Amino acid sequence: MSNPSNTPEYYINGILAGDITVLSRAITLIESTKAEHQELGGKVIDGIMHKTGQSFRLGITGVPGVGKSTFIESFGLHLVNNGHRLAVLAIDPSSQKSKGSILGDKTRMEKLSVHANAFIRPSPSSGTLGGVTKNTFETILLCEAAGFDFIIVETVGVGQSEIAVSQMTDFFLLLMLAGAGDELQGIKRGIMEMADALLITKADGNNLQKAKNAKTEYTHALHLFPPSESGWIPKVEICSSIQNEGIKEALQIIESYKNLSITNGYFSLKRKQQLSDWLHYSISEQLKEKFYNHPSIKEELKNIEKNLDSGKINPYRIASELISKWKN
Amino acid sequence: MSNPSNTPEYYINGILAGDITVLSRAITLIESTKAEHQELGGKVIDGIMHKTGQSFRLGITGVPGVGKSTFIESFGLHLVNNGHRLAVLAIDPSSQKSKGSILGDKTRMEKLSVHANAFIRPSPSSGTLGGVTKNTFETILLCEAAGFDFIIVETVGVGQSEIAVSQMTDFFLLLMLAGAGDELQGIKRGIMEMADALLITKADGNNLQKAKNAKTEYTHALHLFPPSESGWIPKVEICSSIQNEGIKEALQIIESYKNLSITNGYFSLKRKQQLSDWLHYSISEQLKEKFYNHPSIKEELKNIEKNLDSGKINPYRIASELISKWKN
Numbered sequence: 166m167s168n169p170s171n172t173p174e175y176y177i178n179g180i181l182a183g184d185i186t187v188l189s190r191a192i193t194l195i196e197s198t199k200a201e202h203q204e205l206g207g208k209v210i211d212g213i214m215h216k217t218g219q220s221f222r223l224g225i226t227g228v229p230g231v232g233k234s235t236f237i238e239s240f241g242l243h244l245v246n247n248g249h250r251l252a253v254l255a256i257d258p259s260s261q262k263s264k265g266s267i268l269g270d271k272t273r274m275e276k277l278s279v280h281a282n283a284f285i286r287p288s289p290s291s292g293t294l295g296g297v298t299k300n301t302f303e304t305i306l307l308c309e310a311a312g313f314d315f316i317i318v319e320t321v322g323v324g325q326s327e328i329a330v331s332q333m334t335d336f337f338l339l340l341m342l343a344g345a346g347d348e349l350q351g352i353k354r355g356i357m358e359m360a361d362a363l364l365i366t367k368a369d370g371n372n373l374q375k376a377k378n379a380k381t382e383y384t385h386a387l388h389l390f391p392p393s394e395s396g397w398i399p400k401v402e403i404c405s406s407i408q409n410e411g412i413k414e415a416l417q418i419i420e421s422y423k424n425l426s427i428t429n430g431y432f433s434l435k436r437k438q439q440l441s442d443w444l445h446y447s448i449s450e451q452l453k454e455k456f457y458n459h460p461s462i463k464e465e466l467k468n469i470e471k472n473l474d475s476g477k478i479n480p481y482r483i484a485s486e487l488i489s490k491w492k493n
Numbered sequence: 494m495s496n497p498s499n500t501p502e503y504y505i506n507g508i509l510a511g512d513i514t515v516l517s518r519a520i521t522l523i524e525s526t527k528a529e530h531q532e533l534g535g536k537v538i539d540g541i542m543h544k545t546g547q548s549f550r551l552g553i554t555g556v557p558g559v560g561k562s563t564f565i566e567s568f569g570l571h572l573v574n575n576g577h578r579l580a581v582l583a584i585d586p587s588s589q590k591s592k593g594s595i596l597g598d599k600t601r602m603e604k605l606s607v608h609a610n611a612f613i614r615p616s617p618s619s620g621t622l623g624g625v626t627k628n629t630f631e632t633i634l635l636c637e638a639a640g641f642d643f644i645i646v647e648t649v650g651v652g653q654s655e656i657a658v659s660q661m662t663d664f665f666l667l668l669m670l671a672g673a674g675d676e677l678q679g680i681k682r683g684i685m686e687m688a689d690a691l692l693i694t695k696a697d698g699n700n701l702q703k704a705k706n707a708k709t710e711y712t713h714a715l716h717l718f719p720p721s722e723s724g725w726i727p728k729v730e731i732c733s734s735i736q737n738e739g740i741k742e743a744l745q746i747i748e749s750y751k752n753l754s755i756t757n758g759y760f761s762l763k764r765k766q767q768l769s770d771w772l773h774y775s776i777s778e779q780l781k782e783k784f785y786n787h788p789s790i791k792e793e794l795k796n797i798e799k800n801l802d803s804g805k806i807n808p809y810r811i812a813s814e815l816i817s818k819w820k821n
Contacts, residue, residue: 207807207810207813210807210809210810211807211810214806214807302808302809303807303809353719355683355686355687357686357718357719358683358685358686359683382713382717383717385710385714386713386714386717386718389710389711389714390685390714391685433802436802437801437802440801440802440806440808441798441801441808443808443809444797444801444806444808444811444812447808447809447811447812447813448781448784448812448815448816449777449780449781451812451813451816452777452780452781452784452816453776453777453780455816455820456776456780469772470769473765473768473769473772474761474764474765474768478542478768478772479535479538479539479542479631480630480768480769480771480772480775481538481630481631481771481775482535482538482539483772483775484772484775484776484779485535485775485779487776488776488779488780488783492783
């Protein structure tokens with residue numbers, strides 16, 4: 166007897182009905198690299214595409230230790246208590262180096278993870294990529310088809326993944342600690358300019374004044390930088406998840422952005438551009454995958470990398486030769 | 494009788510002897526897309542690679558109207574008068590929209606272009622790419638082999654080319670006008686954070702105080718941002734090419750960076766990383782070129798782009814199917 170969970174219909178119907186078990190299985194399916202799973206997953210995505218796009222997609226980043234999970238829990242609870250259905254694509258904490266997290270080994274997002282209207286999914290590809298993979302976009306689509314109207318994608322803030330996340334979300338939120346110096350270490354240059362809002366965390370106790378000062382400084386600094394294409398001026402706010410302060414304000418900022426960008430047409434323009442970018446990004450990534458995974462190419466590249474700084478290697482020509490070899 | 498200028502030796506020997514006419518022809522050769530020129534050019538590059546790497550490579554960007562050519566002329570004259578041999582890979586002005594340039598139709602960099610120790614080469618691919626092409630890196634190599642010890646690459650500051658330029662230069666200089674508002678328009682977000690120094694131009698006359706204020710503000714703002722991997726804190730300076738002020742200071746900043754980065758090893762680390770990045774960038778670009786230029790792919794993509802926001806297109810799967818078709 167054939168297994169019903171091997172058919173596209175099982176997944177499509179379950180997801181469209183909002184069945185979280187089926188949603189989880191579908192995400193696992195598209196994460197699998199096996200050819201038959203890839204094929205099945207493709208049909209599932211095709212079958213639910215028409216019911217996607219209706220959520221608000223929020224990217225959240227910040228270095229380990231800034232309090233991302235604490236913030237997402239507070240912010241997430243605020244969302245679900247206000248009637249939203251929230252999906253969180255989170256970093257898998259077991260693969261992150263601990264960097265002085267106040268919570269230590271405490272389970273992340275305890276309260277949120279058991280809420281009926283919240284769904285938390287750890288990303289399997291965290292670590293070097295900071296939590297974002299080629300599957301993340303499709304996972305967003307699956308969650309939307311399952312009825313989630315707010316989606317959070319969390320990344321670590323130290324790698325290429327932030328560019329990818331800003332390309333698949335509507336709003337990019339950067340969490341930061343107050344004060345310059347060590348707290349700035351680990352944030353990749355360029356990310357600050359990408360942010361639609363900066364949220365300075367742990368604004369409580371002895372740290373409160375420091376956080377307020379940082380807010381003033383960054384608000385002023387951001388005005389010196391070019392405006393976003395949306396016409397939105399990035400906002401700076403302080404928050405304390407422990408005292409549940411600044412959480413309402415963070416949501417108000419996001420809603421304010423949503424209103425502005427929907428009104429001036431930028432929201433749908435950006436979504437359309439993101440689909441196009443995602444198509445070309447997928448093309449580029451898959452071309453490279455096929456090339457770099459070829460056994461003889463792997464072999465040759467090892468040698469080339471060793472000799473790169475001998476001064477005798479001409480990178481552009483080497484690339485040309487390798488590609489000709491690969492095509493034939 | 495065979496044409497001696499069709500042999501690699503003609504170019505290699507001429508370049509290594511510092512012959513500017515041969516250098517110019519070599520650059521034209523590598524810019525040509527004809528297969529036989531590409532092949533010949535490749536051999537030329539192979540033959541001069543051993544004599545490259547000894548220059549300081551400076552990228553300069555800023556929106557049209559900020560005074561790039563005026564600055565490059567003043568700065569360039571200062572360099573050659575101090576014993577340097579300078580090559581400038583410049584934007585071809587005829588393909589740029591004029592944006593209120595004070596100089597109007599005046600020939601760019603008049604004095605510098607006739608100096609014995611300066612070589613100015615307009616880039617043929619300006620416009621949308623802002624002056625940087627896949628040939629730019631090889632042009633740098635050719636100029637170095639011809640004995641130039643300081644190379645300036647100029648871009649427009651509004652496109653992808655700035656990322657490319659920062660990947661092939663040692664130092665990235667952003668020219669800006671004083672004051673926020675309109676002057677910030679046209680600078681792509683993220684570029685400011687990439688800059689190793691900001692130079693506020695036209696710091697003279699009625700604009701002097703405004704320029705000084707801008708310097709104070711930006712110096713403060715840049716301290717709020719993550720440090721560069723080199724440990725260098727970006728500097729802000731003002732200058733007036735007309736009054737020849739700030740030009741010496743600009744060079745001192747660059748020399749200060751050079752000393753720091755050579756001492757702490759970052760200079761050669763970056764150069765090595767750039768070679769590797771260039772190899773992988775070349776692979777990626779050439780793979781895409783072969784793919785996108787295939788006639789049936791072009792045809793299919795036109796249809797796909799039209800239907801992208803119908804909500805029925807799954808970009809990742811479409812990419813997969815297109816690539817399978819192309820490989821077969």
